[in-house]
Amino acid sequence: MTHLIQLTAADGFQFPVYQAKPTGPVRGAVVVLQEIFGINGHIRAVVDGFAAQGYLALAPATFHRVKPGVEMGYSADDIAAGVALKAQVEGLPAPGVLSDIQATVNHAAAAVPSGKVAVVGYCWGGLLTWRAACELDHITAAVPYYGGGMTQPAEIARHPKVPVLAHFAQHDASIPLEGVEAFRLAHPEVEMHLYDASHGFNCDHRAAYSAAAAALAYQRTLAFLSEKML
Numbered sequence: 231m232t233h234l235i236q237l238t239a240a241d242g243f244q245f246p247v248y249q250a251k252p253t254g255p256v257r258g259a260v261v262v263l264q265e266i267f268g269i270n271g272h273i274r275a276v277v278d279g280f281a282a283q284g285y286l287a288l289a290p291a292t293f294h295r296v297k298p299g300v301e302m303g304y305s306a307d308d309i310a311a312g313v314a315l316k317a318q319v320e321g322l323p324a325p326g327v328l329s330d331i332q333a334t335v336n337h338a339a340a341a342v343p344s345g346k347v348a349v350v351g352y353c354w355g356g357l358l359t360w361r362a363a364c365e366l367d368h369i370t371a372a373v374p375y376y377g378g379g380m381t382q383p384a385e386i387a388r389h390p391k392v393p394v395l396a397h398f399a400q401h402d403a404s405i406p407l408e409g410v411e412a413f414r415l416a417h418p419e420v421e422m423h424l425y426d427a428s429h430g431f432n433c434d435h436r437a438a439y440s441a442a443a444a445a446l447a448y449q450r451t452l453a454f455l456s457e458k459m460l
Contacts, residue, residue: 232248232249232250232251232274232277232278232281233249234246234247234248234249235247235249235288237290237330237333237334237337238333239329239330239332239333240329240332240333241329243295243329243330245290245291245294245295245330245333246269246290246291246294246298247288247289247290247291247334247337248269248273248274248277248288248289248291249277249286249287249288249289250277250278250280250281250286250287250288251281251286252281252282252283252284252285252286254284255284256284256285256286256342256343256344257283257284257285257344257456257459258285258286258342258344258346258347258348258370258455258459259285259286259287259288259338259339259341259342259346259347259348260280260285260286260287260288260347260348260349260350260455261287261288261289261290261331261334261335261338261347261348261349261350262276262277262280262287262288262289262350262351262355263289263290263292263331263349263350263351263352263354263355263356263358263359263362264289264291264292264293264351264352264354264355265312265352265353265354265355265430265433266309266312266313266315266316266353266354267300267301267302267303267304267308267312268291268293268299268300268301268302268312269289269291269300269301270301270302270303270435271301271435272433272434272435273289273352274289276289276350276352277289280350283452285348285455286338286341286342288334288337288338290330290331290333290334292319292327292330292331292355292358293315293319294330295319295322295326295327295330296315296318296319296322297315297318300315303435304433304435304436304437316354325365327358328358328361328362328365328366331349331358331362331366332362332366332367332368335347335349335362335366335367335368335369336368339368344459345368346370346459347368347369347370348369348370348371348372348373348455348458348459349362349363349369349371349372349373350372350373350374350375350451351373351374351375351377352375352376352430352432352433353375353376353377353378353429353430354377354378354379355374355375355377356374356375356376356377356378356380356396357374357377357378357379357380357385359372359373359374359377360372360374360377360380360385360388360390360394360396361385361388363390363391363392363394364388364389364390364391365388365391369391369392370392370393370458370459371392371393371394371395371454371455371458371459372390372392372393372394372395373394373395373396373397373451373454373455374394374396374397375397375432375447376397376398376399376402376404376405376429376430376431377396377405378404378405378429380396380405380413381405381406381409381410381412381413382409383412386412386413386416386417387416390417390419390420392458393419393421393454393458394417394419394420394421395420395421395422395423395450395451395454396413396420396421396422396423397422397423397425397432397447397450397451398410398422398423398424398425399424399425399427399428399429399431399443400424400425400426400427401426401427401428401429402428402429403428403429404429405429410422410424421454423446423447423450425440425443425446425447426440426443427440427442427443428440431443431444431447432444432447432448
């Protein structure tokens with residue numbers, strides 16, 4: 231069952247969340263953090279997929295503080311618009327959108343019997359997933375996919391409070407391999423995998439989609455969540 235819910239952050243800001251509930255026993259919760267294209271069909275499909283695996287799955291609209299109702303495709307114009315919206319959100323006073331992510335995590339933790347919540351994010355959402363793993367509370371595990379900016383020195387300097395599984399791509403023009411290696415050396419505690427693919431390889435709506443890489447990363451993600459959220 232899927233539907234939109236409204237949540238309220240600590241500062242009183244209200245924002246929408248796309249939520250999908252499993253039909254059988256609930257294994258825990260997964261908060262899905264969007265790319266720069268909003269809560270579009272792909273992100274909703276990801277949420278629905280985690281629900282099918284037995285997780286309460288939720289995707290907060292992380293652009294909502296600067297522009298409501300964002301749902302875009304993957305054209306050059308969409309990319310430019312998404313980059314601009316991301317810059318606006320990144321420019322918000324701290325904690326910015328992390329407050330909305332924390333509110334989503336808190337809601338999810340209260341809604342599942344185990345109280346265990348993982349965060350999984352893609353591209354910009356991967357960066358936010360890394361920050362959440364380092365800064366937020368009530369998170370059990372985190373899985374960033376090709377987190378844009380994760381390999382910058384300021385982000386590498388962070389320290390995760392929970393187990394992290396990180397997926398990167400060998401042919402990612404947005405994330406040079408030198409940065410990936412620097413991240414790996416700085417964080418031996420992070421389980422990291424590098425795929426023969428490009429940025430966005432998990433998204434079957436994009437030209438960069440790699441069915442093999444996406445399937446392997448998803449298999450590893452589900453195994454990681456199963457292990458960490460027992």
